[in-house]
Amino acid sequence: MSYFPRRHFLKMALTGSTAMVLANRAIAQATSLSDVGAAIIGIDTATIFVAREIVTLDPEQPTAQAVAIVNDRVLASGTLEEVQVLIGDRPHDLDRTFEDHVIVPGFIAQHDHPILAGLTMSSLILSIEDWDLPDGNTTALEDKDDFMTRLAKAESELSDPSEPLLTWGYHAAFYGPLTRSDLDSISGERPIFAWARSCHEFVLNSAALSKAGVTKELVESWSESEQSQSNFEDGHFWEQGLFAVLPNIAPMIANPDKFRSGLLTMRDYMHAKGVTFGNEPGGILAKPIQDAVNAVMSAPSMPFRWTFIPDGKSLVATYENDADVIQQTKALVDWYGGMTSMVSDSVKLFSDGAIYSLAIQLRDPPIGDYHGEWMMDKDAFERAFRVYWDAGYQIHVHVNGDAGLDRVLNTLEDNLLRNPRFDHRTVIVHFAVSAPDQVDRIRRLGAIVSANPYYVTALSDRYGETGLGSDRADQMVRLGDLDRAGVSWSLHSDMPMAPGDPLFLMWCAVNRVTSSGRVAGGNQKVSAEEALRGVTINAAYSHHLEDELGSIEPGKLANFTILEENPLAVDPMAIKAIVVWGTVMEGRVQKVGEVSVDEARLNNGVIPSESEFAKQALNHALSVVHNHL
Incomplete structure (x- = not known):
């Protein structure tokens, strides 16, 4: 006992x-x-x-x-x-x-993005994967024809012909190019916006272009890089072209009411998946938008607490004086309250680009027409790392390619030699492509890993053909090697980059089954118990919260997830199908579907004007995407 x-x-x-x-x-x-x-x-x-x-x-x-x-x-x-x-x-x-029922430690959403999730979850989801949401289920697209059929059906069910239609989830690498003419065939009157699965590109129909005031002359007035990443004839805008068109389209695709609805959907979705605690890494640096988030997420009715890690990349770029960087980082604590808070002495930095766009920095060249991107210049990255390291911060670093990981580990080693620290727990975040020698180096340097196992399920098949090749694609997210090396690792979804479902993440890590049904990199499988630790105690450890969360032990917070089956006892392929009854969060029993909305708190929330909200919300969301992709 x-x-x-x-x-x-x-x-x-x-x-x-x-x-x-x-x-x-x-x-x-x-x-x-x-x-x-x-x-x-x-x-x-x-x-x-x-x-x-x-x-x-x-x-x-x-x-x-x-x-x-x-x-x-x-x-x-x-x-x-x-x-x-x-x-x-x-x-x-x-x-x-x-x-x-079966009680397990409360699930922890180690790394997710409420604003991005709020915007995407309030759209028409037509994506590469199934989404099981509180207001209904959506199944993965079969092909482009399936996308067109579902989009046409959704358009026909809207009564107001001028109401914009926003869909999210289309992936050209899976279904082929999508153009303005495709969307025009759905409607010539209704503005239609197709937001890609990567969240980093839009396709607009003619009605959307017209209503947003986006003309050929406007596009030709943009900078060379903005024009090079735009195709007016196809209604396609990506990268810098997307940021250029953003002021015109934002008021039509983001508004406070829809955003609030999206946040509530995200709240109920994550509660239905058993989440009792969550974190946004690289938190919001626009206070009006944080206020809008707090109007939902700070309310007493929230079924889980949510913390935010400051975005060190933006803070270092804003303040030239190192002392000002730390002072302004600490000052963000006043932006939160109630069920939201800032993580003290913790910061998020960025190395290379993301796996979804294959903008990752690789040791060996990619297969196909891809090139890596650095999300922070080397000097800026090294300065940021030094400033926060010397201030005693835990540093979480977004990194996806093995060359990107080399930069992180080299910088970590330099700082350890210059200013030794014990138990720094530097977090390698995402961990898509790596090499065996890097796993040993992670261990020796005292770093830990927060990995996204969904990359294997969603991308290994396709990236085995283009981008990475079969060996690198199948060995993505090498959790088995981390396990054998004794490196602490946790799991995250990066919602909406993967479903924010801890049981599904466990399933991905344990089985490594791809979208085609094959096993990719069987040598990197982990046990169900280790996967459960990845969404509980190890996730708590990654935030220095292992004395409060992650296991059911005397003295810890009473955070439990209530399941119909034991994920350690069922067939591994059945883990993702286990039903969540609800949660106990700090002693409060919360059955799925019975969490009430604190209307008084919502109505008192500070919401900016609709136009200002749209601009700031999308700017923040796309900045998150830019940092990730």
């Missing part, structure tokens, strides 16, 4: 100075379970939850049948009889709500 490995917790559970004195004396003298139980003086009423099985990830007590909590903390776990003996005749409630 597990009880009170942290003696301070018993003190936390007591109230009043007399109770504290007696507790200190009793704890000091306790030699048995009954002695510890007798020390519970003045404790609040406990709740004992019983379950078919409890997977604790506590090495001292891996499984249990009952768990007792007091307020928002775990008190003890074990058999029901053991827990009851500990509590003795002190007041407690016995809750059998979960007696036919």
Whole structure:
């Protein structure tokens, strides 16, 4: 049985100075379970939850049948009889709500993007993968004809012919080019905007171009690079061309009401997937947009807490003085409140581009017409790393190519030699393409990894043919090598770059099954238990929260995910199909579908004007995409 490995917790559970004195004396003298139980003086009423099985990830007590909590903390776990003996005749409630279910540590969304998710999830999703959303399911596209058929159906169901139609998820590498004429065949009157799966390009129909005031003459007035990344005849705008057209199209595709609806969809989606805690890395640097986010995510009705890591790339580019960089980073703490907060002493930097656009820096040349991009110039990256390193920050670095990883590890090693630090936990984020020698170097340098296993499922087939070749494509996200080397790793979705579903991420990591149904890089598979650790205790560890979250142990927050089956016991291919009943978040029981909207909090939220909101929201979302792609 597990009880009170942290003696301070018993003190936390007591109230009043007399109770504290007696507790200190009793704890000091306790030699048995009954002695510890007798020390519970003045404790609040406990709740004992019983379950078919409890997977604790506590090495001292891996499984249990009952768990007792007091307020928002775990008190003890074990058999029901053991827990009851500990509590003795002190007041407690016995809750059998979960007696036919399995309790696991609360899932952690280690790395996701609420604004980008809010905008995409409030659009018509026609994508390369299935999306299981609270307001309905969408299945993956079969081909371009399927896209055109579904888009035409959605257009016909809109009553107002002038209402813009935004769809997200089309991927030209999978289905072929999409042009203005394709969208014109759907409607010549309704503005239609097709936002690509990468989030880094748009295709507009003629009605959208006309209503947005985008003319051939306007495009010809842009800079050379903006024009080179635009095709007016095809209605196609990407990279710098997309940023150039943004001011014209933003008011039609982003508004406060739709964005708020998207955030609520994201909230309910993630709760339905068992998330109890989440994080946005490279957080928002536009306060009006953060205020709009807070109007939803800071509300007491939020079923999970959400934290934000500052965007060091932008902060370093803004402030020339190193001291100002740190001062302005710390000042962001005032932007949050309620269920949102800023992660202290943590920052996000960027190395190379993203895997979805193959803008990654590779040691060996890519296959096909692709070239890598650096998201920060070398001097800027090295300065940012040094500034935050010397200030004692934990540094999370976006990196996808093996040459991009070389830059990160070289910079980390230089700083370790210059200014040694213990337990720095520098996080290698995404970890798409790497080499075996780099895994050993990650271990030696004391770094850890936050990986996206969905890259294998979604991209290995296609990138085996173009971009990477079969060996590099199949060995993406080499979790097996990390495991064997003893490197701590966690899993993330980068929502909406992958479904924000921890069980699905586990499934991807355990099975490595691609979209065609084959296994890619079987030597990189990991066990179900390790994958569960990747969305719980290891994810907590990646944010220095392992003493608060990630396992069911006395003294930790009472964050649980309630499942119908044990993901460690089912067939590995069945992991993603396990039904989530709901969650317990800091002691609050929350069944899926029963989370209420705090209307008062939403109505009091500070929302900028519609035009200003549209501009800032899309600018921020596309800046996130630019940093990722």
